[in-house]
Amino acid sequence: MSTLVAEPALVAASKRSRGAQLRRFARRNPTIVAGGIILGLVALLAILAPLFAGDAVTMRPAMRLRPPSAQDWLGTDHLGRDVFARMIYGAQVSLIVGLAVAAVSIVVGTFIGLMAGYFRKVDAVVMRLMDGLMSIPAILLAIALVALTRTSVSTVIIAITIPEVPRVVRLVRAVVLGVREAPYVEAAISGGTPTWKILLRHILPSTIAPLIVQATYICASAILIEAALSFLGAGTPPEIPTWGNMIAQSRLFLSRAPWTIFAPGIALALVVLAVNLLGDGLRDRLDPRLARRM
Amino acid sequence: MGSYILRRLASTVLVMGIVAVFVFLLLHLSPGDPAAIIAGDNATSDQIAAIRRQLGLDDALPIQFFRWVFAVLHGDLGISIFSNEPVLKLIGQRVEPTLSLALTTLIVAVTLAVSFGVIAAWKVGSWIDRLLMVVSVIGFSVPVFVVGYMLIYVFSITLRWLPVQGYSPIDQGLWPWFERLILPSIALGLAYVALIARITRTAMLDVLAEDYIRTARAKGVATRSMLLKHALKNAGVPIVTVIGIGVALLIGGVVITETVFNIPGVGRLVVDAISKRDYPIIQGVILIFSGVYVLVNLAVDLSYTLLDPRIRY
Numbered sequence: 001m002s003t004l005v006a007e008p009a010l011v012a013a014s015k016r017s018r019g020a021q022l023r024r025f026a027r028r029n030p031t032i033v034a035g036g037i038i039l040g041l042v043a044l045l046a047i048l049a050p051l052f053a054g055d056a057v058t059m060r061p062a063m064r065l066r067p068p069s070a071q072d073w074l075g076t077d078h079l080g081r082d083v084f085a086r087m088i089y090g091a092q093v094s095l096i097v098g099l100a101v102a103a104v105s106i107v108v109g110t111f112i113g114l115m116a117g118y119f120r121k122v123d124a125v126v127m128r129l130m131d132g133l134m135s136i137p138a139i140l141l142a143i144a145l146v147a148l149t150r151t152s153v154s155t156v157i158i159a160i161t162i163p164e165v166p167r168v169v170r171l172v173r174a175v176v177l178g179v180r181e182a183p184y185v186e187a188a189i190s191g192g193t194p195t196w197k198i199l200l201r202h203i204l205p206s207t208i209a210p211l212i213v214q215a216t217y218i219c220a221s222a223i224l225i226e227a228a229l230s231f232l233g234a235g236t237p238p239e240i241p242t243w244g245n246m247i248a249q250s251r252l253f254l255s256r257a258p259w260t261i262f263a264p265g266i267a268l269a270l271v272v273l274a275v276n277l278l279g280d281g282l283r284d285r286l287d288p289r290l291a292r293r294m
Numbered sequence: 295m296g297s298y299i300l301r302r303l304a305s306t307v308l309v310m311g312i313v314a315v316f317v318f319l320l321l322h323l324s325p326g327d328p329a330a331i332i333a334g335d336n337a338t339s340d341q342i343a344a345i346r347r348q349l350g351l352d353d354a355l356p357i358q359f360f361r362w363v364f365a366v367l368h369g370d371l372g373i374s375i376f377s378n379e380p381v382l383k384l385i386g387q388r389v390e391p392t393l394s395l396a397l398t399t400l401i402v403a404v405t406l407a408v409s410f411g412v413i414a415a416w417k418v419g420s421w422i423d424r425l426l427m428v429v430s431v432i433g434f435s436v437p438v439f440v441v442g443y444m445l446i447y448v449f450s451i452t453l454r455w456l457p458v459q460g461y462s463p464i465d466q467g468l469w470p471w472f473e474r475l476i477l478p479s480i481a482l483g484l485a486y487v488a489l490i491a492r493i494t495r496t497a498m499l500d501v502l503a504e505d506y507i508r509t510a511r512a513k514g515v516a517t518r519s520m521l522l523k524h525a526l527k528n529a530g531v532p533i534v535t536v537i538g539i540g541v542a543l544l545i546g547g548v549v550i551t552e553t554v555f556n557i558p559g560v561g562r563l564v565v566d567a568i569s570k571r572d573y574p575i576i577q578g579v580i581l582i583f584s585g586v587y588v589l590v591n592l593a594v595d596l597s598y599t600l601l602d603p604r605i606r607y
Binding site: 228 | 444
């Protein structure tokens with residue numbers, strides 16, 4: 001009977017070993033852990049913003065361009081708004097856009113890539129279209145798409161997703177071409193497995209590791225493009241605080257109130273850095289041969 | 295070789311054709327009436343009808359497309375809605391600053407990045423190698439406009455070494471021209487340097503591990519000659535490829551850099567066109583920038599045989 005009761009010493013040992021395992025993982029994958037921790041913290045701050053960040057929209061004309069102080073941690077902008085609060089709320093848009101673009105472009109790109117890689121007839125047409133789409137610089141394409149429609153967060157997400165899709169398509173197609181002739185796929189075909197089942201069960205799993213890495217790079221690129229669009233005035237509506245439009249609105253006050261530009265600028269750089277670190281770490285861990293996306 | 299060039303040219307034409315379709319459809323498949331979009335929110339129905347007539351929007355879509363392509367091939371990119379001037383003329387007036395910025399950045403960045411990458415690979419694990427890693431991580435993470443404002447704050451506002459912003463045409467003196475391009479080129483080139491230096495380092499490391507490098511060293515070839523003649527030339531193909539692909543970074547970055555540094559170039563033209571919804575300008579600039587990108591990468595592909603005689607088509 002005593003075997004059913006866990007030995008206290010064993011429990012302690014397994015806890016210790018779990019702690020040791022975590023430490024070992026952190027030692028071997030410092031970039032994944034560092035990137036993950038920074039992103040986790042930023043996400044937490046963004047989600048909890050309403051609880052602690054304070055008022056990001058009220059204009060206080062008497063409080064214009066105040067330097068950082070105990071009351072306004074990062075000072076105020078040219079309309080007297082609290083820069084710290086705006087910076088925290090700005091994280092929401094960046095993270096939502098980054099995650100949404102990564103998710104949508106992976107789903108759409110994987111579907112098109114599977115089709116193009118598996119069905120030769122689809123391939124020629126789709127890949128030419130993708131070549132054309134990839135020849136248009138992403139920021140310009142996104143600018144044009146946003147300029148056409150009324151600005152909103154969802155338009156920005158769609159506009160950034162469209163230029164990212166071809167990169168996913170190319171990646172998935174290359175993987176599919178690699179495994180399509182593999183013996184286990186041929187076996188499945190000759191065994192009469194339906195095509196959709198071959199694609200989902202036998203081919204899709206090979207794409208997962210490179211796609212996870214690709215998703216982080218797309219996320220970083222989407223956050224940068226969103227900030228650039230907001231900065232150029234072709235992004236999220238100006239009343240929603242984003243890091244890009246905070247910098248754009250403060251441009252003229254660089255010499256008088258540098259904090260209005262550097263606070264969102266550093267936040268932006270830190271988040272992109274964290275996503276890139278996570279991506280580099282995952283790449284080294286999941287697939288050392290995978291070349292960094294251009 | 296000849297047939298390869300022909301095939302490559304044909305595919306370039308095809309890709310440009312597809313780009314043209316996308317650029318054309320941008321306006322025409324957008325939700326709502328293109329004429330109403332161009333006219334803006336406060337337009338009367340008469341104004342919208344006038345724009346419809348001006349653009350020939352009442353014809354069938356394929357007819358409009360071929361008419362547009364025909365005009366583009368004859369150098370007619372349409373008329374700006376706002377200033378009523380030909381788009382090509384407006385772009386022409388703005389080409390010098392943009393070309394100055396892009397070429398300065400390209401030359402400086404490629405020189406720096408390749409030297410940096412070669413030294414990092416030669417002295418792998420040294421401080422310069424680690425510095426390259428740091429620079430490349432920063433280059434990929436800090437956006438052009440943040441780098442730009444930091445440079446302006448440090449070098450123009452605090453130290454007062456360089457002008458804050460603006461552009462001085464090259465015919466008004468070489469130094470004023472160059473002086474105003476220093477900070478913009480650094481801001482624009484950082485990501486490009488990071489990209490090229492990383493690839494150069496990787497490609498050089500691969501080549502330096504080859505037997506013929508050991509042979510060259512053993513027979514006493516000078517280090518400089520070994521690095522540049524034996525190694526770098528053979529690492530050329532991936533480096534040139536990434537220089538070509540990275541031109542997309544430059545093109546996107548030009549639009550932002552010109553805004554940060556108030557440079558009156560093609561990038562500013564398109565940014566100003568966004569707020570005015572001057573669609574012919576947006577279309578024209580996208581078409582030209584994409585064309586440049588496609589042509590640069592065509593040149594890159596054709597240069598492979600020069601770099602590596604083993605590559606035959």
